[in-house]
Structure formats: C-alpha cells, structure tokens
Amino acid sequence: MRYLPHSDAERAEMLGVIGASSIEALFSAVPAKALKTFDLNLPQHSPEYLVEAHMKALAGKNRAGSDGPFFVGAGAYRHHVPATVDHLIQRSEWLTAYTPYQPEISQGTLQMLFEFQTQVAKITSMDVANASLYDGSTGTAEAVLMARRLTRRNKIVLSGGLHPHYRDVVRSYLKDDADLECLSASPEGQGDILDHIDETTAAIVIQTPDFYGHLRNLKTAADAAHAKGALLIVVVTEIVSLGLLESPGAYGADIVVAEGQSIGNALNFGGPYLGLMATRKEFIRQMPGRLCGETVDADGQRGFVLTLSTREQHIRREKATSNICTNSGLCALAFSIHMGLLGEAGFTKLARLNHARACALADALAGIPGVELLNKTFFNEMTIRVAVPAAPLVEALAARGILAGVPVSRLEPENPNVANLLVLAATELTTDEDIAALVAALTEELA
Amino acid sequence: MSMNTQGRPTGTGTSGFASTSGSSMLPNEPLLFEIGDTEHSGVDLPDAEISTSRLGGFERKSALDLAGLTEPEAMRHYVRLSRLNHSIDSGMYPLGSCTMKHNPRLNEKIARLPGFADIHPLQPVSTVQGALELMNQLANWLMTLTNTAAVALTPKAGAHGELLGMMAIKAAQDAAGQSHRRIVLVPESAHGTNPATAAFLGYTVKPIPARDDGTVDVQAVKDALSPDVAAIMLTNPNTCGLFEPQVIEIAQAVHDAGAFFYCDGANFNAIMGVVRPGDLGIDAMHINLHKTFSTPHGGGGPGAGPVVLSAALAPFAPVPFVRQHAGVLELVEHAEGDSLGRITAFQGQMGMYVRALTYMLSHGGDGLAQAAQDAVLNANYIKARLAHAFSVPFGDYPTMHEALFDDTFLAGTGVTTLDFSKALIDEGFHPMTMYFPLVVHGAMLIEPTESESKQTLDRFCEVMEELAADAKAGNTERFTAAPMKAPRRRLDETRAARSPILRWERPEELPQAAE
Numbered sequence: 001m002r003y004l005p006h007s008d009a010e011r012a013e014m015l016g017v018i019g020a021s022s023i024e025a026l027f028s029a030v031p032a033k034a035l036k037t038f039d040l041n042l043p044q045h046s047p048e049y050l051v052e053a054h055m056k057a058l059a060g061k062n063r064a065g066s067d068g069p070f071f072v073g074a075g076a077y078r079h080h081v082p083a084t085v086d087h088l089i090q091r092s093e094w095l096t097a098y099t100p101y102q103p104e105i106s107q108g109t110l111q112m113l114f115e116f117q118t119q120v121a122k123i124t125s126m127d128v129a130n131a132s133l134y135d136g137s138t139g140t141a142e143a144v145l146m147a148r149r150l151t152r153r154n155k156i157v158l159s160g161g162l163h164p165h166y167r168d169v170v171r172s173y174l175k176d177d178a179d180l181e182c183l184s185a186s187p188e189g190q191g192d193i194l195d196h197i198d199e200t201t202a203a204i205v206i207q208t209p210d211f212y213g214h215l216r217n218l219k220t221a222a223d224a225a226h227a228k229g230a231l232l233i234v235v236v237t238e239i240v241s242l243g244l245l246e247s248p249g250a251y252g253a254d255i256v257v258a259e260g261q262s263i264g265n266a267l268n269f270g271g272p273y274l275g276l277m278a279t280r281k282e283f284i285r286q287m288p289g290r291l292c293g294e295t296v297d298a299d300g301q302r303g304f305v306l307t308l309s310t311r312e313q314h315i316r317r318e319k320a321t322s323n324i325c326t327n328s329g330l331c332a333l334a335f336s337i338h339m340g341l342l343g344e345a346g347f348t349k350l351a352r353l354n355h356a357r358a359c360a361l362a363d364a365l366a367g368i369p370g371v372e373l374l375n376k377t378f379f380n381e382m383t384i385r386v387a388v389p390a391a392p393l394v395e396a397l398a399a400r401g402i403l404a405g406v407p408v409s410r411l412e413p414e415n416p417n418v419a420n421l422l423v424l425a426a427t428e429l430t431t432d433e434d435i436a437a438l439v440a441a442l443t444e445e446l447a
Numbered sequence: 448m449s450m451n452t453q454g455r456p457t458g459t460g461t462s463g464f465a466s467t468s469g470s471s472m473l474p475n476e477p478l479l480f481e482i483g484d485t486e487h488s489g490v491d492l493p494d495a496e497i498s499t500s501r502l503g504g505f506e507r508k509s510a511l512d513l514a515g516l517t518e519p520e521a522m523r524h525y526v527r528l529s530r531l532n533h534s535i536d537s538g539m540y541p542l543g544s545c546t547m548k549h550n551p552r553l554n555e556k557i558a559r560l561p562g563f564a565d566i567h568p569l570q571p572v573s574t575v576q577g578a579l580e581l582m583n584q585l586a587n588w589l590m591t592l593t594n595t596a597a598v599a600l601t602p603k604a605g606a607h608g609e610l611l612g613m614m615a616i617k618a619a620q621d622a623a624g625q626s627h628r629r630i631v632l633v634p635e636s637a638h639g640t641n642p643a644t645a646a647f648l649g650y651t652v653k654p655i656p657a658r659d660d661g662t663v664d665v666q667a668v669k670d671a672l673s674p675d676v677a678a679i680m681l682t683n684p685n686t687c688g689l690f691e692p693q694v695i696e697i698a699q700a701v702h703d704a705g706a707f708f709y710c711d712g713a714n715f716n717a718i719m720g721v722v723r724p725g726d727l728g729i730d731a732m733h734i735n736l737h738k739t740f741s742t743p744h745g746g747g748g749p750g751a752g753p754v755v756l757s758a759a760l761a762p763f764a765p766v767p768f769v770r771q772h773a774g775v776l777e778l779v780e781h782a783e784g785d786s787l788g789r790i791t792a793f794q795g796q797m798g799m800y801v802r803a804l805t806y807m808l809s810h811g812g813d814g815l816a817q818a819a820q821d822a823v824l825n826a827n828y829i830k831a832r833l834a835h836a837f838s839v840p841f842g843d844y845p846t847m848h849e850a851l852f853d854d855t856f857l858a859g860t861g862v863t864t865l866d867f868s869k870a871l872i873d874e875g876f877h878p879m880t881m882y883f884p885l886v887v888h889g890a891m892l893i894e895p896t897e898s899e900s901k902q903t904l905d906r907f908c909e910v911m912e913e914l915a916a917d918a919k920a921g922n923t924e925r926f927t928a929a930p931m932k933a934p935r936r937r938l939d940e941t942r943a944a945r946s947p948i949l950r951w952e953r954p955e956e957l958p959q960a961a962e
Contacts, residue, residue, distance in 0.1 A: 001810065001814045001817060001818075002809070003549055003551060003741075003809070003810065003814075003818070003897075003898065004814070004817060004818060004821055004897055004898075005898070005899070005900035005901070006821055006824075006900070006901060010901045011821075011824060013901070014824055014825075014828045014901060015824070017828060017831050017832060018824075018827045018828060018830075018831040018845075019831065020827070020845065023820045023823070023824060025845065026820075026823050026824065026827050026845045026847075027690070027721065027722075027823070027845075028845055029689065029690040029691075029692045029844065029845065029847075030690050030692075030718075030721075030722055031692070031694070031695050031727075033695075033726075034695065034722050034723070034726045034727055035721065035722060036721055036722070036816075038594070038723060038726075040591060040592070040720060040812035040813075040816070041591060041812075042588065042591055042592075042807075042811065042812030042815075043808065043811050043812065044811040044812065044813050044814075045809065045810050045811035045813055045814040046808055046809060046811060048553055048809070051553065051557075051805055051808045051809050052553065052556075052557065054808060055557045055560070055581075055801070055804070055805055055808075056557075056560065056562075057577075058562070058563075058577040058578075058580055058581045058584075059557075059560040059561070059562025059563050059577055060562055060577065061562070061576045061577025061578075061580065062562040062563070062566050062574065062575050062576070062577040062578050063566070063570070063574035063575070064561035064562055064565040064566060065561075065565040065566065065567065066561055066565055067561075070567075072567040072569055072570050074569050075569075075792055075793075076567055076568055076569070076793065078565070078567065082489070082490060082518075084489070084518055084521060084522060086559070088521075088522070088525045088526070088529075089745075090555060091525075091526070091529045092534045092535075092536030092537060093529035093530060093531075093532040093533075093534045093536075093537065094525075094529050094532070094534075094745070094746060095534070095536075095550065095555075095743045095745060096534040096535035096536045096550050096743055096744065097532045097533065097534045097535075097744065097745075097746045098540060098542060098545055098547060098744045098746070098747070098877075099744070099746065099747040099748075100532075100746065100747065102533070102872070102877065102878055103935065103938045103940075104869070104872055104930050104933040104934065104935045104936065104937065104938065105531075105532065105533040105872055105877065105930075105933050105934065106531075106532055106533065106746075107528075107531035107532070107934050107935055108528040108529045108530065108531040108532035108746075109532055109746040109747070111476065111478065111528055111531070112525075112528055112746075114478070114949075114950070114951065115478060115479045115480070115951070117949055117950050118479075118480065118950040118951045119513065121949075121950045122511050122512060122513055122950075123511060123513070125509075127950075128949045128950060129949075129950070131747070132748075134603035134604060134607060134748075134749070134791065135603065135791060135792060135793075136792065137791055137792035138603065138607070138790070138791055163792065165789060165792040165793070166792060168788055168789040169789055169790060169791060169792065171788060171789075172614070172765070172787060172788040172789055172790050173790075175614070175617070175618075175787070208505075215502065215503050215505050217505075242507075243507075244502065244506060244507060245502065245505050245506065245507060246505055246506065246507045246508060246509075247507070247511075250508070250509065259792075266564040266565060266798075267564065267565055267566060267567045267568070268563070268564055268566075268797050268798040269563065269566045269567070269568050269575065269578050269793070269794055269797035269798075270568030270792070270793025270794040270795065270797055271568075271603065271749070271791070271793060271794065271795050271796040271797055271798060271799075272603070272748075272749030272751075272796045272798050272799060273792075273793075284947065284949070290747065291947070291949055292949070293943040293944070293947045293948055293949050294943065294948040294949075295938050295939045295940065295942045295943035295948075296938070296939055296942065297935040297936040297937060297938045297939070298928075298936040298937050298938075298939075299936050301475070301935060301936075302475075303935045303938045304938075305938045305940050305943045307940065307943040307944050307947060307949075308944055308947060309944075310944070312639075313606070313639040313640050313642075313643035314638075314639040314640075314883075315639070316639070316643070317639045317642040317643060317646075317652075318642035318643060318645065318646035318652045319646070320639070320643040320646075322643070322647070323606045323609065323610060323640050323643035323644040323647050324604075324606055324607075325604070325605070325606050325640060326604035326605065326606065326737070326747060326748040326749070326750040327747050327748045327749075328748045328749045329744075329745045329746040329747030329748045329749070330743065330745030330746060330748065330749060331745075331748070331749055333745070333746065336479075337521065337525055339513065340479050340483065340489070340514065340515065340516050340521055340524070340525075341488070341489035341490055341515065341516060341518065341521050342488060342489070342490055342513075342515060343483060343484075343485060343486075343487055343488045343489070343513055343514055343515010343516065344485035344486075344510065344511050344512065344513040344514075344515060345485060345486055345487070345488045345515055346488035346489070346490045346492060346515055347511070347513055349488075349490075349492040349494065349495070350490070350492055352494075352495040352497060353492055353493065353495040355495070355497060355500070355501070355502070356495035356496060356497050357495075358501075359497060359498070359499070359500075359501060362501070375501070376501070376503065377501050377502060377503035377505070378501050379502070394571060395571055395573065398570075398571045398573060398574055403567070403570050403571070403574070406569045410569065410780070411569075411780075413781055428492065
C-alpha cells in the first residue's frame with residue numbers, strides 16, 4: 001500500500017515498544033461486538049493505473065464544457081482559468097497546509113488572505129471582506145442571520161430575482177420561519193420588494209444581475225431599506241460583472257455576498273466554490289467566518305494573523321456568530337491569483353468581453369422566430385421565452401451536441417408561468433461559431 | 448539527553464525551515480498592492496467592441512484600484528509567499544483532531560479531468576451520468592464503512608455536516624410532534640462547533656462532564672436525559688483520543704429517551720474499516736473528507752462533510768441526491784415527502800468527492816483498515832515513547848489515533864504549553880494542537896496519522912524528549928523567545944484584534960514639507 005510507510009517488521013517493533021501483544025490490543029476499548037465483526041464488501045487496494053482507468057471511465061460518461069457549444073450559467077459560469085493559477089495552487093506549500101493557526105509558519109497563507117480580503121473589499125466597494133465562506137448560497141443564508149443580529153429584527157424579504165436555489169437554502173436555514181417572505185419569481189425583471197419593507201424588516205435581499213439576467217436598481221433599494229432602518233443585502237452570482245458594473249457598496253449596500261467561482265475556479269459540477277462576503281466596518285463583529293488582520297511580530301516586522309476570533313465557535317462555543325470553521329482557502333487563493341493576474345486593466349477587459357459576447361448572443365437569439373428576449377438589461381446572461389416547454393427543448397438541443405442553458409422549470413417546477421423560459425449565459429469562451437450553431441439548432445427545433 | 452543535530456535534513460524530510468527570518472533565501476515579500484498597479488496585467492484579452500451597451504446606466508463610474516501583475520511577477524510573488532508556509536509535504540504536521548495525512552497527487556490529477564472539472568451543475572442530467580455514478584459509488588463506500596442506511600453528500604465542510612445532521616434530527620422530531628425537545632447534550636470535551644451548531648438551530652446546550660478518565664459516563668447521560676432532550680452530540684473516538692467504552696449503552700439510553708445520537712465523525716480516521724459507527728447506534732455522523740479521505744486542507748478549505756444517516760433519519764435527507772430509476776441515474780433536486788430541503792446551491796463538493804473516491808479505490812477496504820490501524824499504532828508509539836518525560840492525563844490506557852499530554856511536566860519551569868509548542872517550530876515541526884480539549888490543563892494533542900514513518904516518529908520523539916529535558920533544565924528563553932528560525936517571530940495578536948487592520952490601504956500622500 002503505497003501511502004503507508006511501515007513494514008510489518010517495523011509494526012512489530014513498534015508494538016514491542018508500546019508493550020502491546022497485537023494491534024487488536026490497542027482497540028481494547030471498543031466493545032467486542034462492534035470490532036470487525038463484519039466483512040467489508042469493498043474492493044481491495046489497487047495500483048495507480050487501475051484507479052486512474054476506473055475514474056477516467058466515469059469521467060468519460062460526462063459531457064465536458066469543452067466538448068461543444070455551451071451556454072449554461074445560472075449561478076456557475078464557465079470561464080478560462082490561466083495555467084499559472086492551477087500550477088500555483090498545486091504547490092505543496094499552498095495545497096497541503098492547514099488553517100493558519102500558527103502564524104509564524106503560515107505567513108504565506110495569511111498574507112494571501114489579507115490580499116484576498118483587500119481585493120474583495122475593493123471589487124464590492126465595501127470596507128471589509130472576510131476570508132471566504134463555502135459558497136454564495138450558504139453565504140446568503142449567513143448574511144440574513146447576520147442582518148437579524150445587527151438589527152435585532154426578524155423580517156427578511158427575498159427578491160423574486162434571487163437565484164431559486166439560494167432562496168431554498170435560506171428557507172432551509174430559517175425553517176418554518178414566519179418572518180421570511182419569498183417574493184414570487186420575477187422573470188421580467190419586475191419587482192415590488194420596496195413595498196414589503198416596514199419597521200420590522202431586518203433586511204431585503206436583492207441579486208444583481210438577477211437570476212434572469214436583469215440588472216436591478218440598488219440605489220432605490222438601499223434608500224428605501226435605510227429609510228425604514230432595514231439593511232440591504234446584495235447578492236452577486238457572477239463576480240465578473242463587477243468589472244463593468246458599479247459596485248454594490250457605491251449604491252449603499254450593507255452586506256454584499258457573492259459567488260466567486262468565476263474567477264480562478266472550474267465548474268466542478270457545483271463545488272468546491274467560493275463564498276465572498278463584504279460589509280461595513282461597523283458590522284465586522286457580527287460577521288461570520290475567518291478574518292485575517294495585519295500586526296507586527298516580536299521583532300517589529302509586519303505580519304498577519306487570524307483575528308477577531310472572539311466571534312468564532314472555537315472560542316465562543318454556543319455564543320458564536322456561526323458554526324463555520326473551514327472556509328474555501330484554496331479557492332480563495334485561486335481567485336486571488338487570477339485577480340492579481342487580471343489587475344484592474346484585465347478585470348475590466350474581461351468584463352467588457354463577457355458583455356460583448358452576451359450582446360452578440362442576445363442579438364442572435366432575438367432574430368429567431370418564436371424567441372422572445374425578456375431582458376432590456378443584462379450583463380452576460382439573459383432569459384428567453386419560447387413557444388414550447390424549455391426542459392425538453394434543452395434535452396433536444398443536448399442531443400444535437402449543444403448545451404443551450406438552464407430551463408427555469410428545473411429550479412421552479414411548481415411554477416407554470418416559467419415553464420417556457422430558458423436562461424442562457426455567454427462568457428469570453430463563447431465563440432461566434434457557438435452562437436451560430438445554437439441559432440441554427442434552435443431555429444430548427446422551434447420551427 | 449543531548450540532541451544530535453548533525454546531518455539534520457534541511458530540504459525535504461522532517462525539517463520544514465531551512466532559513467531564519469529575513470534571510471536571503473526567504474526575503475520579505477511585499478503585498479500585491481505594493482508591487483502591482485492598475486496598468487499591469489498577466490492576461491491577454493482582446494479589446495471588445497460593444498455597439499449598444501445593455502447595462503442600463505449601471506456602468507461603473509469610479510476606478511477599483513485593483514493591482515495587477517504580469518505572469519512572471521505573479522509567479523514569483525506567489526512562489527515566494529508559499530515558502531513562508533509549513534505544509535504536510537515539507538514536514539510532520541502533528542495537529543490533534545486535524546488528521547494531517549498525506550494528500551496523494553493522483554487525486555489532484557483525476558479531479559482535473561475535463562469530465563469532472565469542466566461539467567456544470569445544471570447541465571442536462573443525461574450528460575452527467577458518470578458524475579452521478581461517481582456520487583453513488585462514494586455514497587456506497589461511506590454507507591458500507593459506517594453500516595448506515597443513507598448518506599447526504601452535499602454538506603460543504605464538517606461544521607456544515609453537523610448543521611445538516613442536527614437539522615435532520617430537528618425535522619424528524621418536528622414531524623413526530625416532538626418539537627418541545629429543545630435541549631442538546633454536549634460533553635465538555637467536545638469541539639466548539641458542536642455547541643455552536645446546536646445553538647445555531649435554537650437548541651439549549653447542556654454540558655455533560657467528563658469522567659476522570661476523559662470519557663463520558665453513561666450514568667451522567669442518563670441523569671441529563673429528559674423528555675425535553677432532542678439529541679446528544681458525542682465525538683467518538685473523542686477529542687482526548689479515546690474510544691468511548693460505553694458508547695453502545697449511551698446510544699441505547701438516548702434512544703430509550705426518544706432522543707437521537709449525533710456522532711461527530713471528525714476522528715473517523717482511527718476506526719475506518721475497523722469499527723462501523725452504525726453498529727454503535729449512531730443516527731447521524733459527518734465524515735470530513737478532508738481529514739479521513741485525504742482531500743487537501745488547502746490552507747483552510749475547501750472541505751467536505753457528507754453525513755451518514757440511520758434509517759430513522761434517512762427520509763429527512765436534503766436534496767439534491769442521486770437515485771436509480773429505470774436503469775438511469777436521476778438527480779432528485781426538489782424536496783419530496785419529509786426531505787428538509789436544500790442546504791447549498793448545487794451538488795456539494797464534487798471536486799472533493801472525486802479525490803476521496805480516488806483515495807478509497809487506491810487503498811481499498813483492506814488498505815483503509817490498515818491505515819486506521821497504523822494511525823492508532825503511531826499515536827500509541829508516541830505516547831509510549833514520551834510517557835516518561837511528559838505527563839499523561841488519563842492513565843495507562845491505549846489511545847486511539849492521537850496522544851494527549853497535559854502540562855504537569857512543565858510545572859515550575861516557567862514554560863507554558865504555548866512556549867513549548869513554539870519551540871517545536873524551531874526544530875522543523877508544526878506544533879501539536881494546544882489547549883484543546885479544554886478538559887485537560889495545558890493540553891498537547893498529537894495526531895501523527897498513518898502517513899508518518901517510524902523514522903520520522905523517532906526523530907519527532909527525540910526532539911520532544913530533548914525539549915522536555917531542556918525545559919526542566921531551566922533553559923527557559925529557548926521556549927519563551929521561540930520561534931527564532933521561522934519566517935516570523937511571535938505575532939502580536941492583541942494588537943491585531945484591538946485595532947483591526949483587515950485590508951491594505953494606499954498610504955496617504957506625504958504632505959509637502961513646509962517651506
């Protein structure tokens with residue numbers, strides 16, 4: 001067994017030092033009836049090449065994004081990840097380090113987190129960001145709970161443009177909570193969330209670009225929320241959009257939650273992803289998750305440590321702000337390296353390129369008979385209405401080798417109003433040929 | 448005894464640090480924002496023509512001030528930073544309760560196959576049958592190793608798994624008209640996530656004291672049980688490295704009282720393939736794929752915390768999950784029946800599932816059992832070798848996967864557990880877990896894992912013995928001043944917390960000197 005260093009002779013020698021007659025003697029505290037009374041019906045150990053063959057066979061049964069035209073988005077986006085990013089995150093010192101509890105020998109991870117927090121704060125135009133959460137959806141649930149702690153109010157209103165999965169996660173976290181209002185789906189970008197704010201409201205949650213691709217007016221939302229003493233939580237599932245769009249912080253957002261997967265991280269069938277969270281300086285003591293801060297060492301040299309841990313479970317136990325300990329460290333590293341490679345110039349260019357590809361896609365779709373484009377505004381994603389149910393249409397297009405997007409009914413099966421809606425995304429990887437292939441196939445299917 | 452420092456490895460091997468602070472080989476690295484600027488970029492992207500913007504007037508009006516680096520600059524920045532880290536690959540990482548085992552690189556290679564890395568969570572299910580099959584295979588391994596009825600794969604980390612497990616318990620009791628059960632029993636030795644999770648769901652936490660031998664007394668549990676108790680959260684093997692000898696009786700008592708048994712599976716590495724938690728009577732247990740099944744810790748995640756469930760809790764499992772139907776695999780994405788719903792946007796940590804299954808297949812059932820046995824062997828070996836120089840809190844019992852010492856042996860030396868651990872850094876080892884579990888004074892919790900060779904363990908023990916002797920000999924400064932050879936000396940954590948600096952700010956332009 002290639003991962004186990006001991007020879008049988010060494011095992012015997014070690015048992016001798018311990019003074020144990022056998023390895024079983026070390027398990028003497030285990031009740032006899034629970035100790036290996038079973039035959040494990042599992043395969044035996046296997047050489048590397050056979051394991052690789054097994055896994056390659058499984059991978060081969062999946063259609064990769066690179067296999068053909070690809071327009072799937074809805075909260076996870078297919079972008080190019082520079083080779084440098086993937087090389088660097090596989091370095092032993094990044095990949096196989098633990099959470100940086102011993103700062104003297106973790107300055108690499110800690111300085112990176114400080115840089116990451118700075119990048120996220122700048123992109124969102126907020127005062128401070130944490131060292132990441134699991135993903136955007138759980139981050140949204142954490143933000144809702146944080147808003148309740150901050151305002152000591154209970155009512156939460158979720159916009160009808162919030163990603164349905166995010167809404168469902170918040171619902172699970174706040175199980176049976178009468179103070180949670182989930183507004184009905186708003187595929188046309190309409191919304192009456194401002195009418196739902198009152199003196200009991202802790203926060204309203206608005207996604208922009210929203211699930212259907214529309215850009216939402218954060219300024220009026222922030223003003224309306226603040227007028228009633230409520231907080232505005234802004235959710236961003238496509239972080240690349242902030243290369244081109246004004247930051248939520250500039251409009252008055254109180255907490256910004258984002259999915260950071262688009263920068264530096266592959267699709268990975270849904271995880272691991274990267275939850276970003278940023279807020280105002282005065283709110284940090286109610287913020288969940290790790291925070292990295294600057295300090296000095298005994299020689300007066302600048303250094304970094306995990307800080308404000310009195311918020312956290314290992315100190316506060318049942319009084320902690322959250323039970324979170326692990327974050328998404330390596331995904332944050334990938335994000336930070338990619339963002340460092342982009343810089344302001346590259347990030348802006350990438351965002352412009354995404355918007356340009358989406359404009360090309362939108363114009364092409366709008367020209368297809370039987371396709372109605374619902375968006376007046378969008379960044380790199382949009383919703384169309386077709387004359388037939390979208391789910392079987394997507395299957396038919398997949399059979400033609402085109403992954404045409406996400407039928408809204410897959411996320412909202414109970415809502416008949418969205419059965420014919422399809423959400424499509426374009427990124428820098430979307431070519432004119434991809435769009436032409438989609439248009440041709442869609443035209444035929446709808447004919 | 449004196450330590451032979453001749454020939455100590457300085458590159459690979461057990462010594463993580465070859466250089467002292469600020470040496471030419473480990474220069475201080477400026478911040479990204481101090482070396483980059485908004486003009487430089489390490490990517491080539493075409494300039495996009497946008498004839499008619501659809502941004503609706505929401506375009507950015509101000510600059511972000513985001514620093515960029517060219518590719519060679521970025522490579523050097525992140526390589527230099529990386530060298531300031533200790534890692535498993537550079538030296539032993541004996542952190543108790545963290546299971547810092549070897550991370551096979553085959554796992555990394557497999558996780559990067561386009562058929563796994565480049566598939567979208569919402570692409571048609573017909574195009575991801577291999578991914579669903581992989582999830583099914585992983586689920587089968589986990590259920591087989593634990594003898595349980597179901598597994599929820601989606602939790603993103605151990606603490607998320609705890610949350611899911613307790614949500615399932617809550618859902619089951621709500622469904623049974625038992626919503627009045629508002630108390631969760633948590634032993635004092637438990638990890639902080641346990642009470643934090645219970646409180647997160649609105650439960651009142653009731654601590655259970657540890658016995659003198661570090662384990663939980665079934666009678667103490669019986670005394671604490673009442674019709675208002677929802678569950679017990681018990682770590683087994685526990686945080687003292689001991690298998691709970693009365694765990695079956697505890698499970699029985701908990702069930703007799705109508706409550707559930709949540710088992711914290713953080714220490715499953717000690718018993719995988721040797722003991723099946725389902726045989727002990729557990730109802731839910733999370734498994735940290737990043738501990739037990741070798742997925743990398745990555746400097747603090749991503750983790751993965753699948754939760755195995757008993758038949759009683761299985762109906763409450765979250766969506767999505769994989770189901771076989773008419774010869775094809777389907778993904779159940781919407782709650783049916785009693786399912787408690789969705790706890791994360793997509794299918795969970797697929798990248799970690801791939802790595803964990805690769806590890807399982809490499810080891811096989813036989814290899815996993817051998818790994819658990821070797822992990823226990825290594826911990827007992829350390830305990831046996833060091834018992835004469837250190838103080839063992841709970842007497843002469845075999846331990847499981849970790850060796851626990853208290854600070855009695857340091858009495859009167861002026862050296863604390865913290866000082867002692869920091870001195871270990873100067874010898875090339877990562878410190879052990881300190882001051883945890885809380886039930887032991889000045890705790891030092893050492894978990895070598897199965898990955899360490901006898902040679903490395905011997906070397907570690909020699910260093911530990913030499914340090915203990917030096918502390919007792921009164922060479923206090925070696926400890927209180929440590930570390931001296933790390934990239935940084937001790938950092939001022941009080942200052943960091945008192946006036947937090949959580950991001951870089953551009954230094955103010957220096958005012959012009961007065962004429």
